[in-house]
Amino acid sequence: MGKVYVVGIGPGGAEQITPQAREAMARADVLCGYTVYIDLVQPLFPEKEVYTTPMTQERERCRWAVEAARAGRNAAMLCSGDAGVYGMAGPLLQLCPEFPEVEVEVVPGITAALSGAAVLGAPLMHDFCVISLSDLLTPWETIEKRLLCAARGDFSICLYNPSSKKRADYLRRACGILLREKGPETVCGWVRNIGREGQESRLLTLGELQEEAVDMFTTVFVGSSATRAVCGRMVTPRGYEGKP
Amino acid sequence: MGKVYVVGIGPGGAEQITPQAREAMARADVLCGYTVYIDLVQPLFPEKEVYTTPMTQERERCRWAVEAARAGRNAAMLCSGDAGVYGMAGPLLQLCPEFPEVEVEVVPGITAALSGAAVLGAPLMHDFCVISLSDLLTPWETIEKRLLCAARGDFSICLYNPSSKKRADYLRRACGILLREKGPETVCGWVRNIGREGQESRLLTLGELQEEAVDMFTTVFVGSSATRAVCGRMVTPRGYEGKP
Numbered sequence: 001m002g003k004v005y006v007v008g009i010g011p012g013g014a015e016q017i018t019p020q021a022r023e024a025m026a027r028a029d030v031l032c033g034y035t036v037y038i039d040l041v042q043p044l045f046p047e048k049e050v051y052t053t054p055m056t057q058e059r060e061r062c063r064w065a066v067e068a069a070r071a072g073r074n075a076a077m078l079c080s081g082d083a084g085v086y087g088m089a090g091p092l093l094q095l096c097p098e099f100p101e102v103e104v105e106v107v108p109g110i111t112a113a114l115s116g117a118a119v120l121g122a123p124l125m126h127d128f129c130v131i132s133l134s135d136l137l138t139p140w141e142t143i144e145k146r147l148l149c150a151a152r153g154d155f156s157i158c159l160y161n162p163s164s165k166k167r168a169d170y171l172r173r174a175c176g177i178l179l180r181e182k183g184p185e186t187v188c189g190w191v192r193n194i195g196r197e198g199q200e201s202r203l204l205t206l207g208e209l210q211e212e213a214v215d216m217f218t219t220v221f222v223g224s225s226a227t228r229a230v231c232g233r234m235v236t237p238r239g240y241e242g243k244p
Numbered sequence: 245m246g247k248v249y250v251v252g253i254g255p256g257g258a259e260q261i262t263p264q265a266r267e268a269m270a271r272a273d274v275l276c277g278y279t280v281y282i283d284l285v286q287p288l289f290p291e292k293e294v295y296t297t298p299m300t301q302e303r304e305r306c307r308w309a310v311e312a313a314r315a316g317r318n319a320a321m322l323c324s325g326d327a328g329v330y331g332m333a334g335p336l337l338q339l340c341p342e343f344p345e346v347e348v349e350v351v352p353g354i355t356a357a358l359s360g361a362a363v364l365g366a367p368l369m370h371d372f373c374v375i376s377l378s379d380l381l382t383p384w385e386t387i388e389k390r391l392l393c394a395a396r397g398d399f400s401i402c403l404y405n406p407s408s409k410k411r412a413d414y415l416r417r418a419c420g421i422l423l424r425e426k427g428p429e430t431v432c433g434w435v436r437n438i439g440r441e442g443q444e445s446r447l448l449t450l451g452e453l454q455e456e457a458v459d460m461f462t463t464v465f466v467g468s469s470a471t472r473a474v475c476g477r478m479v480t481p482r483g484y485e486g487k488p
Contacts, residue, residue, distance in 0.1 A: 008358075015264035018354065023259065084361045090369035090482055096475035104477075106362040108354050110262065114252075117328045118350040125334035126382070127390050129373045129399060137483020138370070146371050146397045153393030154386075155373060231340035233348075238334055239381020 002029070002069035004102060006089045008082035008109020011195035012040050016110045024107045028076035032065050033088075037078040062092045066099045082111035086132055086160060113158040116191040116219040119201050121233025123189060123221040124156050128236075133170045134161035147174055151181035156227060156236050159220040162190075163213075171220065175210035178222060182206055187223040189234040190214055203229050246273070246313035248346060250333045252326035252353020255439035256284050260354045268351045272320035276309050277332075281322040306336045310343045326355035330376055330404060357402040360435040360463040363445050365477025367433060367465045368400050377414045378405035391418055395425035400471060400480050403464040406434075407457075415464065419454035422466060426450055431467040433478040434458055447473050 005024035010016035022044070025031060030049040031038060038050045053061045065075040079087035089106045096104065117124045129150040135143060150157050157178070162171045178186075184207030191201040192215065204212065206222060214220060227236040249268035254260035266288070269275060274293040275282060282294050297305045309319040323331035333350045340348065361368045373394040379387060394401050401422070406415045422430075428451030435445040436459065448456065450466060458464060471480040 010262070013264075015267065016262050016352070018254070018260050018262055020257075020259040082358050084358065084366045084368055085372075086369065086482060087366075089362070089366035090479055093365050093474055093477050093479045094481065096477065100475055106366065108260070108358040108362040110352050110354065111358060114326050114328065114352040114355060114358075118333070118352040121337050122328045122331075122333035122350065124328055124374075125330065127373065127375045128329075129371065129394070129397075130368075131371045142398075146399065149393045149397030149399070150373070153373075153390045153397075155390065155393070230337055231344055233337050233340070235334055235337045237338065238330060 001101060002071070002073040002075065004065045004069050004092065004104045005074070005076040005107055006079065006083040006092050006104065007076050007107040008079050008087065008111070009037060009041060010081060010110040011112065011115040012080070013195045014044060016115065016195060018109065021107050021109055024105065025076050027074055029073040030068060031076050031078060032061055033078035037080055041078065058088065058091055062088065062095055065092065066095055066102050069102045070099065079109070082109045083107065085111045085130065112160065112194055112219040115194045116221065119191045119194060119199070120189040120203065120221060121230070121235050123223060123227060123234040123236050124158065125236040125238050126156065126224065128156040128158060130158045130160065132160040133167065133174055135167070144177055147177045148180065151178045154224050156224045157222040159222065161216065162218055162220045164216045171212065171214055172210055175206060179206060179210070182222070182225070186225070187227040187229050187234055189221045190218050192218040194219060203232065203234055245345060246315065246317040246319065248309045248313050248336065248348045249318070249320040249351055250323065250327040250331070250336050250348065251320050251351040252323050252331065252355070253281060253285060254325060254354040255356065255359040256324070257439045258288060260359065260439060262353065265351050265353060268349065269320050271318055273317040274312060275320050275322055276305055277322035281324055285322065302332065302335055306332065306339055309336065310339055310346050313346045314343065323353070326353045327351065329355045329374065356404065356438055356463040359438045360465065363435045363438060363443070364433040364447065364465060365474070365479050367467060367471060367478040367480050368402065369480040369482050370400065370468065372400040372402060374402045374404065376404040377411065377418055379411070388421055391421040392424065395422045398468050400468045401466040403466065405460065406462055406464045408460045415456065415458055416454055419450060423450060423454070426466070426469070430469070431471040431473050431478055433465045434462050436462040438463060447476065447478055
């Protein structure tokens with residue numbers, strides 16, 4: 001019986017792939033994932049068999065991996081960032097009742113909230129929320145409720161999937177909701193192409209963020225009421241300002 | 245002029261230290277941090293100079309690191325997990341106005357929310373909040389507000405610092421707040437000593453969690469209304485159950 005590894009490969013560069021993730025990919029007989037992620041790691045394992053699928057065929061990919069394991073082969077499913085944050089760990093584990101004999105190991109990776117935060121400074125130092133603006137599987141009303149609750153709780157907020165061709169105004173709409181509770185001067189930031197060629201980042205206010213055009217390769221950060229721009233970095237204090 | 249690296253070393257094992265983190269520690273002339281973290285990495289850099297301080301002397305540690313950089317030495321400040329999540333990245337960057345000439349690089353690591361989640365399964369697959377129950381720097385009223393907002397938003401929740409000698413009943417109190425909005429059957433989990441000798445984990449309901457004794461080495465996960473126990477793993481779906 002083979003095993004399925006669900007592996008977070010981080011933002012994309014080899015320097016943020018953990019040894020545990022590399023080991024899982026080395027042990028796998030086949031690497032399975034969205035084409036872009038396979039392309040990122042193939043240079044590390046040039047002889048390794050790969051199985052790629054388009055972005056939306058996630059259930060097929062999961063089923064393929066567990067079938068491979070049942071046939072005695074180790075399969076590593078690759079995810080950008082962390083496998084357990086909007087990744088493949090959930091869908092894979094949800095198949096478990098159909099394949100209870102297959103062992104699944106989840107290997108954590110550096111999700112965009114952390115890699116993007118490190119570029120901007122330290123926006124997530126204290127309590128924070130991570131919210132996806134993608135309404136492909138989640139009603140917009142639910143996303144609105146989460147944005148409102150996150151803002152009312154004065155959390156720092158990290159927004160995934162802030163934009164796509166079909167959802168060009170979702171960030172604007174999300175900012176509109178946040179502005180019900182947060183001031184327009186709230187310190188925000190975004191990072192595009194984290195850890196990859198063409199990485200860009202910017203600090204700006206929430207009011208400016210509402211007008212900002214971002215794409216699907218961008219991760220957005222909205223500060224708490226205590227977040228400040230310090231020497232061009234986005235910094236959220238760990239507690240009350242002024243305390244040691 | 246030296247440089248300061250603020251490095252997340254992950255839960256503690258070498259297998260979750262990224263190459264980027266290892267490189268930063270290799271480039272440093274001195275490793276600086278809480279004794280426990282220095283002890284974890286010293287075997288990787290047996291010849292490296294180290295500077296250790298007790299847990300609470302964080303400002304002194306930051307100041308020491310920037311002074312070392314000003315004197316021309318590279319200093320790496322080590323943090324458990326990720327440097328930008330309840331770590332040293334914020335305090336270090338807050339010193340920047342006093343030391344604007346010193347370059348600071350934040351190196352992300354695997355924070356407990358991610359490493360613990362991977363042990364339990366996939367509890368943070370969808371929108372989630374991270375909240376610390378430590379009221380050392382944050383008023384309990386603020387923590388209560390955040391717990392309530394996180395519960396109202398139906399987020400999955402990861403609780404850091406759930407307990408200490410002085411705060412033995414904080415998890416119980418936190419669960420009491422969550423139970424105002426969440427059902428007692430809500431799927432929860434905890435992981436103790438993530439990635440280290442003596443790692444333990446357990447799935448349980450929110451009602452059971454309220455009675456559970458946990459220690460300071462434990463990370464606690466509270467599911468959303470959609471979270472389920474599947475084959476003994478804690479799994480939160482990415483969207484509405486039943487959708488592809």
